[in-house]
Structures are given as C-alpha cells and as structure tokens.
Amino acid sequence: MKVSRTIVNNRREKILEAVHNDGNVSVNALAEEFQVSLLTVRRDLQYLEDHKLLERFYGGARKIVGPLGESGQNIKNIRKEKIAKYAAGLLEDGDTIFINTSSTALAMVKYITSKNITIITNNGNIINEKTPLQATVILLGGELRYKKGAMVGDFTMNNLMKVTVKKSFMGCGGLCPETGMTTELLNEVNLNQMMFERAAKATYIMADCSKIGKRTSFVSCPPERIENIITDKDAPLELIREFREKGTWVHQVD
Secondary structure, three states, X not given: OOOOHHHHHHHHXXXXXXXXXXXXXXXXXXXXXXXXXXXXXXXXXXXXXXXXXXXXXXXXXXXXXXXXXXXXXXXXXXXXXXXHHHHHOOXXXXXXXXXXXXXXXXXXXXXXXXXXXXXXXXXXXXXXXXOOOOEEEEEOOOEEEOOOXXXXXXXXXXXXXXOOEEXXXXXXXXXXXXXXXXXXXXHHHHHHHHHHHOEEEEEEEEOOOOOEOOOOOEEEEOHHHOOEEEEEOOOOHHHHHHHHXXXXXXXXXX
C-alpha cells in the first residue's frame, strides 16, 4: 500500500529535528524508531541531502556545518517560500494589495515581478524585506508589537478603513473547514477581518499544510467567506475536499 505524502514528510521533518538536536543520526536507529526499512531511511536521507538540509555519510547523516546548516532551513520553510512565490504570480500590473502580519504573506514581496504594485500592510517587518523597485509600500501605522513586528490598535484600524484594494493576501494561525481562518492574537482579528472586507477583487489565505486542520484562539474569517486558499500538495486531502465542497478555490503548490 502506498504511504501518504503527509506521513513521509512528517517522518522527514522528525529526522531533520533529530539531526538538529543530536548533530548526527544513524540509519539503523532511524529505521528502528520509525518502524520502516533501511532502504526507506536511505531514501529519506537522500531527499534531505538533495535539498541541502543535511549531509550523508556511511551509515547515517549529520548536520551541515556552515551557512545552510545554521540557517534553520527546513521543509516547512521550503513550502512557505513556494506558496509565497505562487502568490506573487497572481498579481497583475497596477494591483493594490493588503498583506497582514504573516511571515508567509510577507515572503511574497521579494517574488513580485508585476509593475506598479502598491502594498498596504500592518507588518512592520516589511522594512527589512527586499522590496521590488516598482512596488510602493504603505505602512498602516499604529502601536508596534516589537516581537512580531505587528502594527495594531485604533490608529491602524482607522487608517485601514480609508483604503480599498484589489486583492488581499493573509497568513493565519490555523485553517479548518469548521471554524475557518483563526489567529492566535486577539488584537489582529479586527484588522484581518477588515482586510477581507475591503478587498474588491479577491482574497487569498496562505497556509502550508501544517496550518490546515489546526485551530487557534480567534476567528478572523468564517469558512463560508473563504474565497481562495493557497497551500501545498501535502495538505490533508479530506480537508481540502471539504473546503472545495464549501465553494472555496484551493490552489495547491507542488
């Protein structure tokens, strides 16, 4: 019986975690821990080495020493970058867009190739991003939460109420068919809701497979109002099917 992609990638993420924590791992120990064959473990390690996430040696693998190994890059980051690149490809010349405080949504900025894009955001971290020369960035202002770089509060909301855009791109804490899009921070809920409401053409929720089926504390968008989801091929098929049955268009990035 064919093993699902989700199970395979979960195992590979656990292997990466073991390499990061222990420095090196052995093929035999991994095969015993995950109850799989030695050949399966070797394939996993080959995949991870091909993506420059670890370095193989005879009988095992070790953490990469140097910039790639120290960067904390992992499969989840690869998924997020692919989602971000896909989202940037949905832009058209002259678009005005919202981006919320999500790191996945923010990552799309560096992939923008369309001309005359205006980005309106409450994500203070955008000042550290490589912004395309043809893009204009407008910060909504407000109270700055330094740990996350989020701009929140009445000042932010008042500025947001004065703007209408063509498209919004939103990250989330969790996304499931029963509750919709959720976030962990109460002070971002109203801002997220407003970004959905004031997008005239299309709204997109960007969520890698680890967010699909997850619920966090506060609802930013109920399931019946979710128009588009951008996720990866490892998202649970059952949940993707449920979203589509509710009328949501699901874009899956390979």
